[in-house]
Amino acid sequence: MFDVIIVGAGIVGVSIARELSRYDLKCLVIEKSSDIANGSTKANSGILHAGYDAKEGTLKAKFNVLGSQMYEEICKELDVPYKRNGSLVLAFDDEDTKQIETLYERGLKNGVKELSIIDKNTLLSLEPNLQENVVGALYAKTAAIVSPFELAIALAENANENGVEFMLNTKVDKIYKEKDHFVIETNKGAFKSNYIVNAAGLFSDEINDMLGGEKFRIIPRRGEYCLFDKSSGNLVTRTIFQPPSKKGKGILVAPTVHGNLFVGPNAREIDIRDDVSTSREGIEEIIRGANRSVKNLNLRDIITSFAGVRATPSTGDFVINIPTKNAVNAAGIESPGLTAAPAIAPYVVSLLENQGLKLYKKANFINKRKNTKLFINMTEDEKRNALSVNSLYGRIICRCEHITEGDIVNAIKRPLGARTVDGVKKRVRAGMGRCQGGFCMPRVVEILSRELNVPMTEILKSEEGSYILTGRTK
Numbered sequence: 001m002f003d004v005i006i007v008g009a010g011i012v013g014v015s016i017a018r019e020l021s022r023y024d025l026k027c028l029v030i031e032k033s034s035d036i037a038n039g040s041t042k043a044n045s046g047i048l049h050a051g052y053d054a055k056e057g058t059l060k061a062k063f064n065v066l067g068s069q070m071y072e073e074i075c076k077e078l079d080v081p082y083k084r085n086g087s088l089v090l091a092f093d094d095e096d097t098k099q100i101e102t103l104y105e106r107g108l109k110n111g112v113k114e115l116s117i118i119d120k121n122t123l124l125s126l127e128p129n130l131q132e133n134v135v136g137a138l139y140a141k142t143a144a145i146v147s148p149f150e151l152a153i154a155l156a157e158n159a160n161e162n163g164v165e166f167m168l169n170t171k172v173d174k175i176y177k178e179k180d181h182f183v184i185e186t187n188k189g190a191f192k193s194n195y196i197v198n199a200a201g202l203f204s205d206e207i208n209d210m211l212g213g214e215k216f217r218i219i220p221r222r223g224e225y226c227l228f229d230k231s232s233g234n235l236v237t238r239t240i241f242q243p244p245s246k247k248g249k250g251i252l253v254a255p256t257v258h259g260n261l262f263v264g265p266n267a268r269e270i271d272i273r274d275d276v277s278t279s280r281e282g283i284e285e286i287i288r289g290a291n292r293s294v295k296n297l298n299l300r301d302i303i304t305s306f307a308g309v310r311a312t313p314s315t316g317d318f319v320i321n322i323p324t325k326n327a328v329n330a331a332g333i334e335s336p337g338l339t340a341a342p343a344i345a346p347y348v349v350s351l352l353e354n355q356g357l358k359l360y361k362k363a364n365f366i367n368k369r370k371n372t373k374l375f376i377n378m379t380e381d382e383k384r385n386a387l388s389v390n391s392l393y394g395r396i397i398c399r400c401e402h403i404t405e406g407d408i409v410n411a412i413k414r415p416l417g418a419r420t421v422d423g424v425k426k427r428v429r430a431g432m433g434r435c436q437g438g439f440c441m442p443r444v445v446e447i448l449s450r451e452l453n454v455p456m457t458e459i460l461k462s463e464e465g466s467y468i469l470t471g472r473t474k
Contacts, residue, residue, distance in 0.1 A: 002209050004352065005193035007172055007207050009449040010041040011148060011341045012333050013199035014155040021162035022060070025362045027208070028191060029156070029164060030184065032171040032203075032330020034421050034463050036416060037152035041338070042426070043276065043308025044148040045265065046256060046396060047239055049336040050087060050140035052107025052115060059318040061110045061341035062450040063347070068142060070342040072361040074079060078154035079372040081257040084086045087143035088127065090293055091136045091146060099243045100138040107140070114141035129235050143239055147259050148338050149426045153416070155464075160367055169464060172200075175210040182326070189401050195352055196327045202273045202311045204331030206318070210255045213323020217314040218332060223265025224282040224307045226290075229434050232301040233259040242295050251289025253297075261296075263290035278308045303434050310334045320344065326355050329409065371410065372451070374428060376402040397447070398440040405447060419451045419452065421445060422462040446471065 004020055006013050009031035020027050033039060045366045046073055054060035069286045075082035100117060107115045116139050123137045124130060160166060167188060174185040175196070184191045200209040205218040228235075231256055242250035253263050263285045283305055289296055300354050313319050313332025318340070325331050330344055375393045378386060386393045386406065393406030411418045411427040418424040421431070424444050431437030431444065445468060448457040460466045 001181065002026050002191065002193040003194045004028075004197060005030060005182070005191060006197040006199055006330060008199035008201055009036045009152075009156060009168070009202070010199065010201050011037065011152045011155075011338055012201075012258050012330050012344060013197070014152050014159060014199055015341040015345040016199060016330065016348050017159040018155045018162075018453045019349050021159040021164045022201040022361060024362055025357075027159075027164045028193070029159075029166045029187065030170045030191070034169055034420060034460070035418075035426070036156045036166075036168075037149040037272075037426065038422075038462065040308050040310060042154050043173040043223075043254065043306055043376060045081050045225070045254065045262070045335075046145050046263050046338070047087070047252070047254060048146055048150050048339045050107065050143040051110045051112045051336070052117065052138065052140060053244060054106075054110065054154065054336065056106055056109040057416050059320055060340065062334060063318070064336040065111050067336075067340040068144070071144060071339070071356055072154070072306075074253060074342055075151065077368050078151070078152050078158060079369050080146065080151045082144060082146050082343065083236050083249075083257050084142065084144040085255065086139065086225070088123065088140075089138040089241045089243060090123075090130070090134050091138075091370045092292075093135065096243045097136060100136070103138050103244075107138075111139065112435035115139070117281075121337060122322060127236050127238060127240065129296050130240070131291075131293060131295055139200065145239065146338075149307075149447050152370075153427060159367065159414045161369075162163060162362070165415055166203045166245065172207065172210070175207070192325060192350075195357055197330060198323070198327065199330045199333075201333070202309060202312065204304065204329065205313075208319075208323050208329055208331060211325075211327050211329075212325040213321070213329060216319055216332065218273070219312040220270050220275075221312045221334075222268050222270045222275065222307050224305065225262050225284055225285060226283060226302050226305045227262030228261040228263075228298075229301040229303050230259045232298055234259045235294060237262055240287070241291060242466050243325045251293070253290050253294050258432070261301075262286065267310075270309065274311060274434065275307060278307050280464075286403050295456045304436050309450050318344075320347065322355070326352075328352055337451065346414050354439070355451065371414075375404045393464055397434065397438075397443045398430035400430075400435055400440075401429045403428050403430040403440075405443075408444060408447050409451055418460050419446070420460045420461060420466075421468065424448065441468070 003025040051065035239254040319331040
């Protein structure tokens with residue numbers, strides 16, 4: 001019997017898990033995928049929005065601004081890369097100028113700090129690679145960037161280290177009440193819990209229906225991206241937006257915390273919720289959009305394209321409510337969900353407490369992760385010490401990102417460690433560089449096989465069935 005079961009291990013679910021791990025509770029996170037952050041969080045833009053876009057008075061506006069203020073400290077505690085780089089919403093004509101003035105006023109009402117409207121000369125002095133036909137911009141200095149899947153994994157690791165259990169590859173089939181507790185039936189058996197949190201992302205409306213909550217619908221909206229090599233990483237230093245539309249914040253151009261550049265996303269409603277395929281038309285659309293904002297975009301530097309699916313709620317706002325006694329929905333958390341997640345977590349815990357969950361703070365809560373630094377980021381003294389303890393740090397496996405065998409073994413052995421090639425990739429970036437794993441993937445497979453003591457033919461790229469090898473050829 002668990003005190004709380006959380007359904008979903010995306011950024012919202014693991015943020016709530018970490019918050020609950022501060023207390024003397026028996027908690028479980030159930031995730032249908034093979035790893036943490038394998039859904040919308042994995043293919044997220046990584047933008048931490050300032051908070052001027054969400055309509056005043058909404059949950060989006062409230063938790064966006066609060067979450068933005070919490071991020072720097074959380075990333076410092078969990079040793080996750082974070083950069084406050086600021087953002088710009090460009091205006092190209094008088095109509096756009098009126099729109100950014102509206103966003104400015106909304107931002108002030110939402111409590112966003114360090115917000116201003118700047119003219120063309122100031123704008124081009126900040127970002128000289130913007131197109132010459134810009135006329136001004138809304139400048140939000142508090143906007144930032146983060147690696148969303150690295151943060152989610154860090155939150156999950158820390159929650160796990162503080163006692164939260166995780167069940168991966170576990171799909172919820174049915175939820176029902178039995179006396180005063182819930183029974184959650186899954187493909188891995190049944191679990192019992194006094195309380196439930198629905199953080200199931202794209203499938204949160206289905207979990208809500210199982211709980212008997214007031215109906216809402218998740219509208220899957222796919223967005224495609226292009227990722228550029230680090231040689232294009234300095235094209236812009238701030239996140240560059242265009243005036244938003246009804247479908248989202250438009251095509252953006254942004255640096256990443258690791259020095260790459262990416263453009264996207266578009267927004268297309270789809271029928272299959274987990275369809276993350278890309279299309280030629282979609283890629284052409286986002287490149288056209290990016291070229292509208294910046295010049296000198298070198299398409300030869302594109303190293304991969306990918307897509308993510310946003311869980312857009314039919315309500316038009318986050319669905320954070322009580323669907324039935326002793327349950328909480330944290331559903332329909334689309335953009336700015338990444339930014340809002342740290343603030344959503346304590347609010348959800350307060351809703352559980354209001355329903356009777358007893359919260360007794362742990363005296364021994366661990367708020368920081370240890371042994372997370374990659375070899376490439378160590379000081380010379382740290383490198384010498386690491387090599388004296390473990391010679392595997394002296395063997396480069398991923399040449400593009402300078403990732404060593406010691407880094408990869410550490411990623412496998414950490415709490416909730418990597419079990420797949422993509423799991424290694426998300427934790428230490430092996431395979432994230434220009435060759436996209438073309439050279440290092442075979443070695444990563446070998447290391448996983450050795451450390452997990454399973455045949456190489458059983459190592460997966462990501463989800464169940466995604467086998468890389470079938471047998472020897474010679």
